[in-house]
Amino acid sequence: xxxxxxxxxxxxxxxxxxxxxxxxxxxxxxxxxxxxxxxxxxxxxxxxxxxxxxxxxxxxxxxxxxxxxxxxxxxxxxxxxxxxxxxxxxxxxxxxxxxxxxxxxxxxxxxxxxxxxxxxxxxxxxxxxxxxxxxxxxxxxxxxxxxxxxxxxxxxxxxxxxxxxxxxxxxxxxxxxxxxxxxxxxxxxxxxxxxxxxxxxxxxxxxxxxxxxxxxxxxxxxxxxxxxxxxxxxxxxxxxxxxxxxxxxxxxxxxxxxxxxxxxxxxxxxxxxxxxxxxxxxxxxxxxxxxxxxxxxxxxxxxxxxxxxxxxxxx
Amino acid sequence: xxxxxxxxxxxxxxxxxxxxxxxxxxxxxxxxxxxxxxxxxxxxxxxxxxxxxxxxxxxxxxxxxxxxxxxxxxxxxxxxxxxxxxxxxxxxxxxxxxxxxxxxxxxxxxxxxxxxxxxxxxxxxxxxxxxxxxxxxxxxxxxxxxxxxxxxxxxxxxxxxxxxxxxxxxxxxxxxxxxxxxxxxxxxxxxxxxxxxxxxxxxxxxxxxxxxxxxxxxxxxxxxxxxxxxxxxxxxxxxxxxxxxxxxxxxxxxxxxxxxxxxxxxxxxxxxxx
Numbered sequence: 101x102x103x104x105x106x107x108x109x110x111x112x113x114x115x116x117x118x119x120x121x122x123x124x125x126x127x128x129x130x131x132x133x134x135x136x137x138x139x140x141x142x143x144x145x146x147x148x149x150x151x152x153x154x155x156x157x158x159x160x161x162x163x164x165x166x167x168x169x170x171x172x173x174x175x176x177x178x179x180x181x182x183x184x185x186x187x188x189x190x191x192x193x194x195x196x197x198x199x200x201x202x203x204x205x206x207x208x209x210x211x212x213x214x215x216x217x218x219x220x221x222x223x224x225x226x227x228x229x230x231x232x233x234x235x236x237x238x239x240x241x242x243x244x245x246x247x248x249x250x251x252x253x254x255x256x257x258x259x260x261x262x263x264x265x266x267x268x269x270x271x272x273x274x275x276x277x278x279x280x281x282x283x284x285x286x287x288x289x290x291x292x293x294x295x296x297x298x299x300x301x302x303x304x305x306x307x308x309x310x311x312x313x314x315x316x317x318x319x320x321x322x323x324x325x326x327x328x329x330x331x332x333x334x335x336x337x338x339x340x341x342x343x344x345x346x347x348x349x350x351x352x353x354x355x356x357x358x359x360x361x362x363x364x365x366x367x368x369x370x371x372x373x374x375x376x377x378x379x380x381x382x383x384x385x386x387x388x389x390x391x392x393x394x395x396x397x398x399x400x401x402x403x404x405x406x407x408x409x410x411x412x413x414x415x
Numbered sequence: 416x417x418x419x420x421x422x423x424x425x426x427x428x429x430x431x432x433x434x435x436x437x438x439x440x441x442x443x444x445x446x447x448x449x450x451x452x453x454x455x456x457x458x459x460x461x462x463x464x465x466x467x468x469x470x471x472x473x474x475x476x477x478x479x480x481x482x483x484x485x486x487x488x489x490x491x492x493x494x495x496x497x498x499x500x501x502x503x504x505x506x507x508x509x510x511x512x513x514x515x516x517x518x519x520x521x522x523x524x525x526x527x528x529x530x531x532x533x534x535x536x537x538x539x540x541x542x543x544x545x546x547x548x549x550x551x552x553x554x555x556x557x558x559x560x561x562x563x564x565x566x567x568x569x570x571x572x573x574x575x576x577x578x579x580x581x582x583x584x585x586x587x588x589x590x591x592x593x594x595x596x597x598x599x600x601x602x603x604x605x606x607x608x609x610x611x612x613x614x615x616x617x618x619x620x621x622x623x624x625x626x627x628x629x630x631x632x633x634x635x636x637x638x639x640x641x642x643x644x645x646x647x648x649x650x651x652x653x654x655x656x657x658x659x660x661x662x663x664x665x666x667x668x669x670x671x672x673x674x675x676x677x678x679x680x681x682x683x684x685x686x687x688x689x
Contacts, residue, residue, distance in 0.1 A: 116527070118531075119527075120532075238676065239668070242672040243671070244623035244671075246646065247667060250653070251660065251664065258654050349537075354538075356536070357627060357631070375542055375543065387543070395534050
């Protein structure tokens with residue numbers, strides 16, 4: 101892995117965020133919402149509206165508005181919410197923290213379950229264990245988050261009363277309570293990820309197990325378990341890094357739905373509130389932060405992959 | 416063709432997938448004729464009924480027959496998802512093939528831009544577009560189509576790149592055919608098979624995305640019998656009768672599993688090697 105490669109990937113992130121900023125700005129420009137009306141209300145006088153528009157720079161050409169907005173963003177100022185009058189940046193980043201906690205726990209649970217499931221299915225290919233895993237993964241991929249979330253609330257909160265139905269408690273305030281509130285959302289988010297990743301692990305491992313070097317290792321007289329652990333898994337699990345990183349895009353979409361259903365004040369819920377209120381600066385900031393998160397995760401995954409790939413040793 | 420269908424039906428995925436998709440097709444075509452009750456008539460006396468001879472799957476919070484609503488809602492949910500996927504696929508296939516044909520700098524620029532668009536989660540993208548255009552079924556269709564195009568473009572490009580190297584494309588270039596002719600007449604027809612596989616699997620994502628949009632209040636509007644909307648409306652009454660929630664969920668899952676299995680079956684049938 102050369103410094104050149106890292107530099108190239110960094111340039112790509114900058115380009116990505118530039119394109120996203122263009123898209124976001126274009127979309128919010130076409131949105132039929134007048135920022136001045138949003139701030140002063142429907143009953144404001146024409147004079148007051150005109151004065152505020154002039155003041156906010158809404159009369160300037162679109163490209164100029166974009167340049168000013170981008171300049172502010174580059175200086176770390178994501179704008180002021182039309183809804184609350186507060187700066188958008190701190191609110192969004194605080195919300196992002198809660199979403200990331202949710203996302204990391206979900207990815208953790210997924211890795212703990214999906215990789216063993218995929219390995220079992222591949223090793224026992226065509227047997228009952230394989231079919232059970234296939235069945236789980238088809239069911240998981242076929243149920244949207246809002247269905248699993250609603251059913252989970254019905255079963256585990258309303259009927260069994262094991263867990264709280266909705267809400268969010270900061271872990272620093274009440275650790276046990278906070279975890280209890282996170283169990284259902286984390287499980288719901290990981291269902292689709294588990295389904296997808298276990299299927300990928302299975303197909304990668306099946307491919308690897310059919311290669312010549314695995315056959316050679318077996319012919320050398322190494323036991324099946326040894327071959328699996330020391331030769332097959334390393335090669336089969338490597339592409340999983342890329343798959344998980346790409347799934348983060350899906351995860352962030354799922355987070356929006358799950359946060360809405362479980363009333364978790366994360367970035368997804370902030371975005372839905374912002375979209376419903378047509379709070380343009382908040383929408384711009386939220387989408388930009390989400391895209392940045394996705395790009396950075398994929399950057400790290402690519403670097404990790406390149407680094408691991410160079411150093412694979414059979415030791 | 417007969418040989419292909421035989422191969423498709425030989426795998427369990429293909430056979431079950433074909434069966435489920437055919438079932439969905441029948442419901443979409445004939446559902447409104449088969450429905451035993453009117454889907455929107457309110458009947459306060461028959462609310463929250465369990466399954467019975469008159470109401471096969473019971474009734475909902477307004478006393479409407481759930482079975483009839485599912486049969487009629489199939490069109491809103493499935494047809495829209497199929498149309499959106501086709502539109503997104505066509506758009507993506509065109510961009511991907513063009514990018515592969517142009518190659519070099521232009522290809523690099525198009526692909527990096529597509530990567531950038533894909534960094535916005537498709538649900539968020541759809542939410543933004545629907546909010547921009549106003550919440551309605553047609554706008555949701557446009558939103559899902561646009562959200563799917565970049566992914567399809569990426570897949571098409573990788574397939575098209577291998578087609579680009581084939582001799583018949585070089586021959587067309589040597590004959591002096593126009594770029595549009597080569598892209599549309601020589602390349603697109605040869606990248607279609609893998610795209611159809613991908614499209615079939617994506618229909619199940621589209622069904623879920625549509626249902627999610629309706630669930631969040633940005634797709635179909637009440638009293639429509641759209642399945643996602645039915646789940647959304649059932650949330651407040653689910654502790655009174657779980658059936659209101661369960662049946663539309665099952666319907667969504669059946670369609671999603673069906674198209675998923677069919678896609679996997681098609682891939683195996685097109686690729687006899689594995």
